Amino acid sequence: MRLITFFLVVLYYSQATVAQVTMDTEYKDDGSIELYATNADRVPYTILIDMTEHTNLLPIGSSGLVVARPGRSKVSTLKRRTEGQATSIRYSYSILKGDFYAKSKDEPVYLIPLPEGTLTTGVRMTHIQNRLQPEEENTEYVGISFRFDLPTEVLAPRKGVVTEIRMDQYDEKQNLDYDRSENYIELFHEDGSLTKIMVLKPGSLKVEVGQEVFPGDVLAESAGEEYNSGLHVRLVNMKPIKDGTSKLKYQNKPMSFISREGKSDFPEMKKVEVVYPEEIITAEMSKKEKKAFKAGN
Structure with missing residues (x-):
């Protein structure tokens, strides 16, 4: 028998942002639990997941930080520790627009x-x-x-x-x-x-x-x-x-x-x-975008 419970709390200040990103879970036959985020916006959102309780599951990681891309995507998988034992999960999460992990090659x-x-x-x-x-x-x-x-x-x-x-x-x-x-x-x-x-x-x-x-x-x-x-x-x-x-x-x-x-x-x-300066205008452009820019100038 596999018992799975979950508890969601959204911690954020904007109703618009909460509406843009939602979380749900899928329960796998091997006892693992997959966390999914559905992002209705055009840009990524950073999600901080706080595991308040997880029984017979390996932790999500040290930081708890994941990124939800536009659309529905899997953001984490929690594996069952011991075969034949029940699993349960309680967690809350906070959301902000932007990507915690993305970086610039050069300082913009x-x-x-x-x-x-x-x-x-x-x-x-x-x-x-x-x-x-x-x-x-x-x-x-x-x-x-x-x-x-x-x-x-x-x-x-x-x-x-x-x-x-x-x-x-x-x-x-x-x-x-x-x-x-x-x-x-x-x-x-x-x-x-x-x-x-x-x-x-x-x-x-x-x-x-x-x-x-x-x-x-x-x-x-x-x-x-x-x-x-x-x-x-x-x-x-x-x-x-x-x-x-x-x-x-x-x-x-x-x-x-x-x-x-x-x-x-x-x-x-x-x-x-x-x-x-042209080098500043084109600094973040792709090769295709730079070619189009130069052709138009």
Whole structure:
């Protein structure tokens, strides 16, 4: 007789993400249990499986981290330890968009997402907690802002797939430092990370979810007139990491940008001129994509 029980708890903050990925189990004749993930999205998701109980089964592994590709895929197999004895399993899992395991061959360099020749001031953003006058400053990296003088187009800083869009927020407030409801476009990259491009003009969308974009492709139009800092675009790059034993979180990573003045992650405020070097535009392209790019230029 083989007894199998299972218990699922989804630990995540977004109902949309929970709906995108579900888990199920299959029980094999040899007593093993296979875990499957069904991913309804176009990009991978990282899943952290916490085995709260497993009877007569070999453990899933030291990290518990698996990746769900688009579609339905097997993410783990738990083998029975002892023949003829019952098996049981209880587990919970947390999910985040992105691929924990994917890596870049080389450290990516971003284009400043403004038209070539634009003069812009790059400055690192400060954590929202610092605006609340805490006892200690929060120095966690939260992204970068590029300020400019005139409304303009906002372009893709890297090759990626459009994974999420919000472009319907109209803000009538003035003198803003930060707005949680601002418009954004999110891109997924082959290194498993996501870049969110924020402060965009409502209704100005030039791309759609699922579309692959290349450095320099137009995404939308700029905004920011209602902010104290004026017209600007903000970017943050994030990737899933393990947070303790049973949760995931995003880690923001400093981004290096190319400009007329050279490569920089803008540790201090600096005015630069936007450039679009071919070697940066084509850095993440396949051979076929590079050939098509060169043929069109």
